Amino acid sequence: MIQSYSSRAPRLLLIYPATHRLGWERNFQLPYHSLQQVAAATPSHWEVTLVDELQDEVPYGRDYDLIGITAMTHQATHAYEIADRYRAEGVPVIMGGMHPTVLPEEALLHADAVVVGEAEPVMAGLLDDFLAGRLGRIYHAALPTDDLLRVPWARRDILEGKRYxxxxxxxxxxxxxxxxxxxxxxxxxxxxxxxxxxxxxxxxxxxxxxxxxxxxxxxxxxxxxxxxxxxxxxxxxxxxxxxxxxxxxxxxxxxxxxxxxxxxxxxxxxxxxxxxxxxxxxxxxxxxxxxxxxxxxxxxxxxxxxxxxxxxxxxxxxxxxxxxxxxxxxxxxxxxxxxxxxxxxxxxxxxxxxxxxxxxxxxxxxxxxxxxxxxxxxxxxxxxxxxxxxxxxxxxxxxxxxxxxxxxxxxxxxxxxxxxxxxxxxxxxxxxxxxxxxxxxxxxxxxxxxxxxx
Ligand code: B12
Incomplete structure (x- = not known):
């Protein structure tokens, strides 16, 4: 089903899955840079929210149009659980990060689409495809051939209200x-x-x-x-x-x-x-x-x-x-x-x-x-x-x-x-x-x- 976004901005929820609970050490963590970079690569007509599961509850339900989940290998199992639950509620999920990049076929058992490699070169195209109702399965970011790294500044505004x-x-x-x-x-x-x-x-x-x-x-x-x-x-x-x-x-x-x-x-x-x-x-x-x-x-x-x-x-x-x-x-x-x-x-x-x-x-x-x-x-x-x-x-x-x-x-x-x-x-x-x-x-x-x- 293609949603109409003429009355409001499309909503992307980015999730950093936590594999353990922390006590007071919570206040000494660093924000997860990957998702700040994914947010920066997201066109400005999208509304982006970050959930850091070390601090926030995952807001299951249908408030967001698209869910983006990151995963290092040790997080993959829990990331898949989150993805499965959202998809069971009818909300599409994309995944990226080290683990889905290395094992995209495994990740695709739990996600609608996977970004293989860096988000910056492919994110805008992926989101356009999503809005047009033609989301692909794998978005493969080819490694650049020159030595200059061109990336936007990581978005710090999405961290507002969290403690690091x-x-x-x-x-x-x-x-x-x-x-x-x-x-x-x-x-x-x-x-x-x-x-x-x-x-x-x-x-x-x-x-x-x-x-x-x-x-x-x-x-x-x-x-x-x-x-x-x-x-x-x-x-x-x-x-x-x-x-x-x-x-x-x-x-x-x-x-x-x-x-x-x-x-x-x-x-x-x-x-x-x-x-x-x-x-x-x-x-x-x-x-x-x-x-x-x-x-x-x-x-x-x-x-x-x-x-x-x-x-x-x-x-x-x-x-x-x-x-x-x-x-x-x-x-x-x-x-x-x-x-x-x-x-x-x-x-x-x-x-x-x-x-x-x-x-x-x-x-x-x-x-x-x-x-x-x-x-x-x-x-x-x-x-x-x-x-x-x-x-x-x-x-x-x-x-x-x-x-x-x-x-x-x-x-x-x-x-x-x-x-x-x-x-x-x-x-x-x-x-x-x-x-x-x-x-x-x-x-x-x-x-x-x-x-x-x-
Ligand atoms: C800094 C860092 C840390 C910091 C994290 C600080 C922080 N909060 O960000 C600290 C020291 C805490 C840390 C800890 C660990 N780390 Co570390 N860390 C790194 C390091 C050096 C940089 C990570 C980073 O910020 N990269 C910059 C971002 C922009 O790149 P990225 O994460 O790849 O994200 C891009 C893409 O992957 C993609 N993407 C990522 N997620 C998503 C999600 C979606 C939806 C989309 C579309 C795209 C997308 O888009 C991003 C932008 O291009 C990496 C190595 C590396 N070069 O990546 C290791 C690395 C990620 N860490 C690793 C590991 C193993 C760990 C630990 C488990 C180690 C340990 N001894 O316990 C812990 C786990 C911590 C935890 N919280 O559970 C491994 C992961 C390997 C794997 N296959 O999972 C890496 C790759 C190091 C390695 N040499 O292998 N780490």
């Missing part, structure tokens, strides 16, 4: 040339860095009323030539910012100084493994070790959240003690441990599937906090337990204080950041029990978003 750590989030680049076996970013966003025009990025930052800015890039400093003008511009503004990046930027002492001078207070870096094939050490081009680089960043007064993954094929039981020793010796401001998770669309997923090593494909458990595959050199139970013990040991008060006091400045921020991590990391759960999932996702799933330094 900050709504001043921004994305400067997409894509990644490294194509790690465990990561979905390169197949999804392409194998090179695409940056926005620095003038546009700086203008967007200037439009923010407050000082704190969080970049949602994978690797803001990945292409240093392109990052420099952004950093130089920020240095003039007196802001404070945080991002995710690769540690290799710290090999250049001048760049590190510029990063600190531009107002950087926190960086999330993936160390992945302290030794072996999947160590980011082996990829660092210069002569410095990763430990040197971590110390350099810390001495520049920047809080480093260093993320480690357990479960690679060359990890045996010794990985836990080796990693903990590294953390004790090098003392990154905030260590984070994740379990290897073979996401669909990655080389790991394909390989583990071929080798018959996937324990199941219950997507709700693909969350970095539960072992979902058969490890090579230890049992799944040992991997799960080692991960939990490492988290607990790293977040005892003596460990926290030793990290805080190794910071030359920003000790209070570092303490607060560790405090926020402590809760989830030390909650007790019996290894192998079903409660592990419930407990661990509650804490671990909210990594950067509960980062007080950002």
């Amino acid at each position: 750590l900050t709504t001043q989030t921004i994305q400067a680049s997409r894509g990644c040339p490294y194509d790690c076996d465990f990561c979905t970013v390169t197949p999804y966003f392409g194998n090179r860095f695409r940056y926005r025009d620095p003038a546009d990025i700086l203008a967007q930052i200037r439009s923010f009323p407050r000082k704190l800015v969080v970049f949602l890039d994978d690797n803001l400093l990945g292409d240093t030539a392109k990052a420099r003008p952004i950093l130089e511009g920020m240095a003039e503004m007196g802001i404070r910012w945080g991002s995710q990046t690769s540690l290799r930027f710290a090999e250049d002492p001048e760049l590190l100084k510029l990063v600190a001078r531009s107002g950087c207070i926190g960086l999330f870096v993936g160390i992945e493994s302290v030794s072996g094939k999947y160590s980011n050490f082996s990829k660092a081009s210069g002569s410095s070790t990763e430990a040197d680089l971590i110390k350099r960043v810390r001495d520049a007064g920047i809080i480093l959240e260093a993320s480690f993954i357990f479960g690679f094929d060359d990890h045996d039981e010794s990985v836990f003690e080796n990693t903990l020793r590294f953390v004790r010796e090098v003392s990154p401001g905030v260590p984070t441990f994740n379990l290897l998770t073979p996401y669909p669309g990655t080389a790991f997923f394909r390989r583990f599937q071929q080798e018959g090593r996937l324990l199941h494909t219950d997507w709700s458990r693909y969350n970095h906090s539960e072992v979902v595959f058969q490890p090579k050199l230890m049992t799944a139970e040992r991997l799960q337990r080692g991960w939990q013990e490492a988290r607990r040991e790293t977040y005892t008060w003596p460990s926290i204080f030793s990290r805080v006091f190794s910071m030359p400045t920003h000790r209070l921020n570092c303490l607060a950041y560790n405090f926020l991590r402590k809760g989830p990391n030390t909650r007790r759960a019996k290894a192998g029990s079903p409660t592990i999932f419930a407990e661990s996702i509650q804490g671990q799933g909210q990594n950067l978003s509960s980062d007080p330094s950002l």
Whole structure:
């Protein structure tokens, strides 16, 4: 049935599905950028509303003309439940994001249409088709062939009335040339860095009323030539910012100084493994070790959240003690441990599937906090337990204080950041029990978003 919109604007409801409930940590989350970008790509004659299920109830019923749902893999199962319910009530649903992009046919069992890839190139056409009553099944956004990322500013107005750590989030680049076996970013966003025009990025930052800015890039400093003008511009503004990046930027002492001078207070870096094939050490081009680089960043007064993954094929039981020793010796401001998770669309997923090593494909458990595959050199139970013990040991008060006091400045921020991590990391759960999932996702799933330094 084609609805007539002559008397009112068509209504689009965008939903971020929550896989768990949060307590007071709710106030330290970041808004989900994908849907702000989808809203920005939606023509202005549409009325757009956002439901963040961490804060809002999903308003089932027929008040909206079209529902748009985003899904990372661990959210997919619940996203499908929401989609099914709306469709049962006669409201059409579109889906997008990492998981529907990788498995569009699966998503189409629950949605009327799926956006494969980025929304910006296809959203207006999809909505026109919808209004004309000819909605297609798959809208495939081809990867652009040039290096300039052209996207509208994320819409902040749709966040009104919600509580977040900050709504001043921004994305400067997409894509990644490294194509790690465990990561979905390169197949999804392409194998090179695409940056926005620095003038546009700086203008967007200037439009923010407050000082704190969080970049949602994978690797803001990945292409240093392109990052420099952004950093130089920020240095003039007196802001404070945080991002995710690769540690290799710290090999250049001048760049590190510029990063600190531009107002950087926190960086999330993936160390992945302290030794072996999947160590980011082996990829660092210069002569410095990763430990040197971590110390350099810390001495520049920047809080480093260093993320480690357990479960690679060359990890045996010794990985836990080796990693903990590294953390004790090098003392990154905030260590984070994740379990290897073979996401669909990655080389790991394909390989583990071929080798018959996937324990199941219950997507709700693909969350970095539960072992979902058969490890090579230890049992799944040992991997799960080692991960939990490492988290607990790293977040005892003596460990926290030793990290805080190794910071030359920003000790209070570092303490607060560790405090926020402590809760989830030390909650007790019996290894192998079903409660592990419930407990661990509650804490671990909210990594950067509960980062007080950002
Ligand atoms: C920033 C970030 C975070 C932040 C999120 C902050 C926030 N609130 O936004 C934090 C640190 C909290 C985080 C946490 C996690 N993250 Co994260 N995160 C990212 C990162 C780096 C950027 C996400 C982003 O904002 N992208 C920018 C937007 C604009 O891009 P997008 O999401 O792809 O959206 C576009 C399209 O997909 C499409 N689209 C998306 N949704 C929809 C919906 C509709 C209806 C339509 C039409 C289109 C559409 O249009 C958008 C615009 O083009 C990505 C990597 C990446 N490059 O995307 C990983 C990534 C999304 N995260 C990932 C993961 C696994 C997690 C965690 C589970 C990790 C953990 N250890 O627990 C948690 C889960 C948190 C949770 N809430 O449950 C994975 C997801 C993999 C997968 N297959 O699901 C990614 C891809 C990283 C990776 N290397 O693989 N993350």
